[in-house]
Amino acid sequence: MSQRCYYEVLGVEKTADGETIKRSFRKMALKYHPDRNPDDPDAAEKFKECAEAYEVLHDAEKRQRYDRYGHAGVNGNGQHFSSNSDIFSHFSDIFGDLFGFSGMGGMGGGRNRPRAGADLRYNLEITFLQAAKGAEVKIKIPRQVLCPECEGSGAAPGASPAACPDCRGTGQVVRSQGFFQLQMPCPRCHGQGRVITNPCPRCRGAGEVEQVRELAVNIPAGVDSGNRLRLRGEGEMGLNGGPPGDLFVVLQVQADKNFERRGQDLILHREITFVQAALGARLELPTLDEPVSFEVPKGTQSGQVFRISGAGLPYPGRGRKGDLLVELGVLTPTGLNAEQEKLLREFERLENKKPLNKAKKVIKKMGSAMWL
Ligand SMILES: [Zn+2]
Ligand SMILES: [Zn+2]
CATH class of the missing domain: 2.60.260.20 (Urease metallochaperone UreE, N-terminal domain)
Structure with missing residues (x-):
């Protein structure tokens, strides 16, 4: 694998002084910091590359060897970082003031890694x-x-979180237990590596x-x-x-007092008298917009459904609309007076000669098309 020139990596001249190299490294580290590029694996690689370059160039002796022999001169001694937490612990003096809290990212078992907020x-x-x-x-x-x-630092304005004295900023402490040495998150800073000596009054x-x-x-x-x-x-x-x-x-x-909903279709129930059903009628029906005039055809049967196209609900994000389905129920009259009864008897006498065959046919047809 070919290695890029360390000067090129940090974007500095070969003659750059230590301060320039440090400044450039801080700039690069800030740009490729994994906390700032949570979804970019390339950034993490670049971050590591910068750290290796800086590790060599900020050390006068290593830099001299590198200048003379190139990568071969420092490979044996140059620091190779296996993870970001390596880098953080190695350069904690630089990162401490660079990133505040999150600068210690990657320590304490990944507890400080960038994590997406909850939905x-x-x-x-x-x-x-x-x-x-x-x-x-x-x-x-x-x-x-x-x-x-405090912009999330938890420290009072003007104060910044200090490296935890118990773990010296690493977030980890080593405890001896019998023959074993156990590394565990620092109890004082809860693995954060930093402690707040002067907490922000707003968020405590x-x-x-x-x-x-x-x-x-x-x-x-x-x-x-x-x-x-x-x-x-x-x-x-x-x-x-x-x-x-x-x-x-x-x-x-919420439910509506007029309309029942079935998908994007609306269902409207209306009752008509048996005279209206037999002779036809004009009804005013509510819709989502203005009321419409609806013609009940002669010979309408109870339960018959009429469809008014496009008077239903819009399909979200599409131009199309559902339909308005009007279901008519026919009311049978009660409490007839003597004259009405007489007229109905007369009606029946005339009707008996021609039974309601046509109506039966209509109902039969409705039955096969019934969907309500
Ligand atoms: Zn605060
Ligand atoms: Zn600690």
């Missing part, structure tokens, strides 16, 4: 009309955010505070109960520079 779930009840038409609804989300006072050293955020949720027209809306990056904050989680808004749509 949050929010149950939102909306009205039928909001679901049908779409709406912008404001919600309030309590969540943990970086303390604005926690580095985070609860904040209630008001968010506007855009509800697309046509959503249904159980639909989830994802608000990227609105979940809990990440740890050690990790990305925040997402917020999932789970919708619960």
Whole structure:
């Protein structure tokens, strides 16, 4: 494997002085720091490369050998870092003031690695009309955010976390137990490697505070109960520079007094008298928009369903709409007066000569097409 020139790696001249090399390394380390590039494995490699280059060039003797013999001159003695935590412990004096807390990343069994924030779930009840038409609804989300006072360091303004005196900043302590030596997370700093001697008054050293955020949720027209809306990056904050989680808004749509819902179709139940059913009638029906005038055809049967195309709910994100299905129930009259009864007897006498064969045919046909 060919190795890049160390000067090139750090982007400095061969004649650069120690201070320039140190400054350049800090700049590079900041850029490729794994906490800042959690999803980029190349960054971690570059970070390691920079560390190796710096390890040689900041040491006068090693640098001289490197200048004279190239990589061969230092390979035997040059530091080869197997992990980021190696680098952190080796250069802890530089990283300490560079990165504050997260600069000790990778120590203590990965406890300080960048971690994505948790996703949050929010149950939102909306009205039928909001679901049908779409709406912008404001919600309030309590969540943990970086303390604005100390920017997450947990230290009081002006003070910075100090290297833990018990573990000297490594986050690990060695305990002897019988014949064994056990390495364990430092109990004083909980493996963080740093302690806060002067905690931030706002968050009491926690580095985070609860904040209630008001968010506007855009509800697309046509959503249904159980639909989830994802608000990227609105979940809990990440740890050690990790990305925040997402917020999932789970919708619960209230029932409507007029319409029953079946997918994107709406069902409307209406009752008509048997005279209206027999003779036909004009009804005014509610829809999601303006009421419409609906013509009940002559000879309508109870339970018959009429379809008004495109008067249902929109399919979210598509132009298409469902239908409005009108189910008509025929009411049988009660409490007839003498004259009405007489007229119905007369009606029956005339009807007896021609039984309701046509109606039977209609009902039979409806039966095969029944879906409600
Ligand atoms: Zn704070
Ligand atoms: Zn400690």
